[in-house]
Amino acid sequence: MTTTQDTIHETAAQGWVGRGIPQVDIEAKLRGQTEYIGDLRLPNMAHAAIVRSTVAHGRIRGIDTSRAERVPGVLAVATAADAPEVKFGPYTPDWEILARHKVRFIGDEVAAVAAIDEPTARYAASLVEVDVEELPAVFDPFAALAEGGPVIWDEYADNVSTLFTIERGDTRAAFDAADLVVDDVYATSRMYHAYLEPIGVIAHYVDGVHVLHVPSHIPYRARQTYSAALGLPLDKVRLVVPPIGGSFGAKYEMNTPLIAALLSRKAGVPVRILFGRDEDAAYHRPRPPFVFRNRIAVRADGTFLGRETDVVGIAGARTYWSPATVATAVHRPDSLYNFNAMTGRGRLVYTNESPTTAMRGFGNAEALFGIEQMIDEIAERLDIDPVEMRRRNIVQEGETSLHGWYISSSQLPACIERVSEMSGFADRRRARPPATAGERVGKLRGTGIALGHHVSGYRPILPDYDGSSAILRLGPDGSIQLYVGEPDVGQGHVTVMAQLAADELGVAPAEVKVQGIDSAFSPAAVGTLASRAATMAGMATVAAGADARRKLIAFATEQWGVPEAAVSWQAGTLTDTTGANEPFTLRQALHRYGVVNCGLPLLATGVHHPKTVMPDATKYGNASAAYPFAAHVAEVEVDCDTGQISVVGYWAAHDSGTVLNPQTARGQVLGGIAQGLGWALMEDVIMSEGVVRNPNFLDYRIPGAGDMPAGVEVEFVDAYEPNGPRGAKSLGEVALNPVVAAIANAIYNATGLRCKDLPISPERMWRYLHLGEPVESSSAGAIR
Template sequence: MNSTFKSPHAHVQKLTGETRFVEDISLPGQLAGGILRSPHAHARIVNIDTTKALEIEGVHAVLTAADVPRLAYGPTKYKDWNIFAESEVLFIGDEVAAVAADSKELVQAALQMIDVHYEGLPAVFDAEEALSPESPLLYPQTEQNRPMHLQLERGDVETAKKDAEIVRGGRYVINPIYQGHLEPIAALASWSEEEGITLWAGSHIPYRARETYAAAFGLPEDRVRIIVPPIGGSFGAKYVLKMHIIAAALSMEAKRPVKMVFDRKEDMISAHPRVPLKMDVEIGATADGKFVYKDVVVYANAGARIYWSPNIVATACTRPDGIYHFNNVRAEGNLCYTNNSPTTCMRGFGNAEMLFAVESIIDEIADSLKIDPAELRRMNIVHQNERTAHGYQLDSCKLEECIDTVKKMANWQRRDSLPKNRGLGLALGNHVSGFRGIDPRFDGSTAVLRLKATGDIEVETGEIDLGQGLSQTYAKIAARELGISDQAIIVKSGDTARHPFGIGTLASRSTVMGGNAVQLAAAEFKRKLSAFMKELYGTEGKWDERFIVVGETAHSFKEIATLFRMKNAGEELLVRSTYVPNTELPDHTYYGNPSPNYPFAAHVAEVEVDPDTGRVKLLGYWAAHDSGTILNEVGAISQVNGAVAQGIGWVTMEELKLEEGRVMNPSIMDYRMPGAADIPDIQVSFIEGEDPHGPFGAKSVGEVALDPVPGAIANAIAHAIGKRGYSLPFTPEKVWTLLHTEESK
């Protein structure tokens, strides 16, 4: 039931509907589960009465905070999670109770019979307001509702401000958006005294999830097993989830398997969206366009508990400084508790958000100085072999080539002669290929290669394929190292009891971290198998697809597997290799070299704005990427296309509408995401060149492909209408208002 790739059958299974996601898996005696959620943003729980729910025939478990362990736990260092709300609920959707019953209908009937008496409390929904002494304190131990306060400075910003001859900036606002994964959140949990908890769940960090879930119940980690079936998308939503824990708690109580599957409404009202940010950003430059400082203050809305929002704040405050030489930088990050649903990461991970502001300001400086925006960027960008302000070592960097290439692709020189209400906007992006700070204890990956009795070569990894094509890429890496076809490679992952430990799929780490491990294991596998052939036949032979040729005889891998088992007490030929990068854990000032390598991109968007309605139409999009060696071209192009489409939705239409903590548009009908008619022709070019730290020279592509999109579209809109927006998304209403007001700021 775990994720398996065997080229090309996995893709065929998805196309024909044969792929088994969590919802498609059932166990004998399984029950349905459901959660009772708070209707209040902030309230005291006076009393809970579950008597009537327990009396319903077919109901096997009803749980509240009184029935489960009350241990401090959480996926980060901020241990503010509970299994159920205890004395207070902190957001609309907070988990108050749960039911396991014979059917979904009985679950809903039982949930309705649980009587909860609430006493309303004052609430706060805005991050900046949460810092006020007048706002309710959600966690008594957390001063000012601020669990994280980041402050850093490189150089001397105040002195640099005196040298700046032009200063531009403003307040930029990032909207909460839903990840929009095709497969809603789901879990199947089974408890036994012998095995502990077994959980089938879509998590792309299953080992970190195992650690968190074990802590919730006070269990050792080896009493929690997580099996990851194929995942129908995530984009950051499916890391570590309370729903998984509650399904496990119900199974422990009922002594039977429990399956929980959210419908789209529950998925959205309990969603943990992209972290909303308010960013006060200012950049200063000399009259000839050289940047002299960047100054940033960020207010981030964590919601009612901490998921991965601290990482978003740290990234927003630092990572864009890996593109430009600002020379002096200062950042303050305020992560604040509010009575909203907890927020988490989404593709781009804080970097795309801040680049929306940075790239917008750079265009404003270019306009004021009458310098071509592309040229202004070229004057200030980083280059190969440099070390950035925060310590990133750029052993490869083709950012200048990206700018040149995307200008040619988009025919940039026509920018000043476009028809009225049409605009071209350019923006740059960067990212990481893994990040040392994600887990300070370990930063690497392990791969196992084994020769199966069938003659197939199996790759096992702890990294997770969530639909991005990771397994196909690993098959190609192993095949390339072995000199055979990827048709002979099976890739398996997604079982904490069977496969190697892995940090998981986040921070764009999979291709480089896991890929390096696969390449190392494949090289060792070939050495070991060649030595075995020499032992048998006096020569290593020549590898040819599914055979090793010795003289005139071709020995199939299946035949060799049988011979190896015969001579090794039935054991398979197996190797295990671990890749540990020479990265640096950032220090308390966020200085260090946290990634093996760093990808870059330059994007250009072309838009047309309807002055009567404010509607923004994308006419064209061009993307030039430095992602090192491209291992899987179809997959890489698809990643860029998908990221651009996702960015178009984010920038022009998508937003979870919240009113006092309540999601007002919890359906795909009301929450509009882009369709085929909203996506223009997207042209992609890769500036190839080997990076010394990636498998065959590769760098990541999945997140850097989104990072420039908000800035490129925002700059194109500003170029088209002569006014600049500062708050995403640029809906028709917002753009129309912008067109009809005197001051865009």
């Protein structure tokens, strides 16, 4: 086994890393040959439907399943009585497989039915009678925080599921010394993850083991959660991860697989639960809305002195991954900018609504929406160029941030310079100052800039360990199989892993088969989240490749009877430099290895231990081995007659270290821009009295090709990260983080109006333009 700390004398062939090749699995996807969860069929598989609460808050007095059980074709009906009486969850123990004593939101899972087909299951589910004593409900987070209101969980009488507080430096002194203090409130919206593949799972209880076919980013941690919920040891739960048709954070851990597991054990056959789009959009876990009150203290020369923030987020009726998201929203901007001192508080509040969870950007994108607009406001009030304002205050390479992040590499200054040049930012701003009241007619154009950063992995996610491991199985037939524990969620992970392995072994990426995740065979990994997959699994893959070369060299040494120093490795060929033996190609060496070892494949392993430090309770510590950066510029056109906003130009410059695959990397950035555009201008899960009013793609609109600006320009600056594979670091989330703020700053530059609440829809913009109603949160007064 080789670790990334070992000294590796052999050099891998360099050729595939850095090439913009198509994804290795693209042909199967285009031909419809990829089997997603909705395509999988197991013998005798049953289909299930979930019985959901129709009231937002109530006490369960009884559940009558008798009529459902009598329906021909029904195989099993499950209620909480079929599950262990245990509360569990990834952060807060407020999960139940099925509601036992109370329902807490419209859609809460009360019972489930398995039948021979979906229509039968749905019909039988409609016959389950749930007797509920309705209780007062609360839907506004500030009403939930008020004394005397409904209590959703008895264990949390103040309805605060998570309280996070932090203080660095002397914030009071910073504000006392300030020449300027800006103070404002910003709010972000609920956002549906809008993946193409709705939630689905197949559970099969066989030989005492719950086999769960489930698309999960984090199968190892999910397996821990599921085994605890079922009251079983870890080896009695197996996760098999099929290809994932998108997620963006929604498919970390869910209770749907557990419901299917109960039904499968009871019915004695495999059971599939597959949501329709309306069920998925109405009841699955959106991005949590946040309300931020931010204060920033500044010197007259534009130097930041301190920052205060108070964040209120909506958990809904249970907590999934929102506790970590609210903590991120409180403190992460302080590792992009040197605020020098900060005080923060974050509260995640229970309401009688569908639970929320993490989404791409993970609190960082939410925080930057307000922070980046406030930086523009500061620049305007101090008459400093907004690019220069940012340049003066960013955390630089080699520095340690306020929260202990060591910035081992940063080309953010180069990103700022490049995006300014690409977009002609200074000329555009000089040509079009913000419109005044009398000038808000016709169509106005404006340009805005914003910066972003993120992690490449995050140490606290799995307390057992950080890092990654990889296994290479090199068969006597020349086949190459790579096993890592991080699933591909559509971002092209298997392709860059194949490229890295190909360079290590001197073959083409098409010859490397990156295996799907199965907890029975795959390494146990932290998972694909926190922008860690390419960097962590990539480092482990490089180490496994080095281990394979080392073992092949040792084998050739033994076969040829020469000193190890006489054996060279070059581009997949082993050569005896004494000239006494004919060279071995990789395929020849593997065949010979199999013959000598009675058919045994050559197994190579690699382990990567990143240079991270577990943050303390206040989040101080070098939480990631590397940090990516980006600078974005957006140009918008605002139609003052209709309030319609169009993004007509976009430029992005990124520091992602070595770009492993320029083609997939560009796709990541374009996807982040599209997602941010939707969040900024149109996407909003509309809730009314606990009911989602737009659970479909007709009423919940996401961007189409026509919404994207023509000719988006994306560049990657020349950079190298010493702690990443071949110098790479992450890209997936930083691609989103600056987008919404850049668009909002562009809208201000066009109209002179500061928009503080998402989405900035045509109606909201029109009302601001014509009625003077600010586009700001209705909760602004409450958090002040």
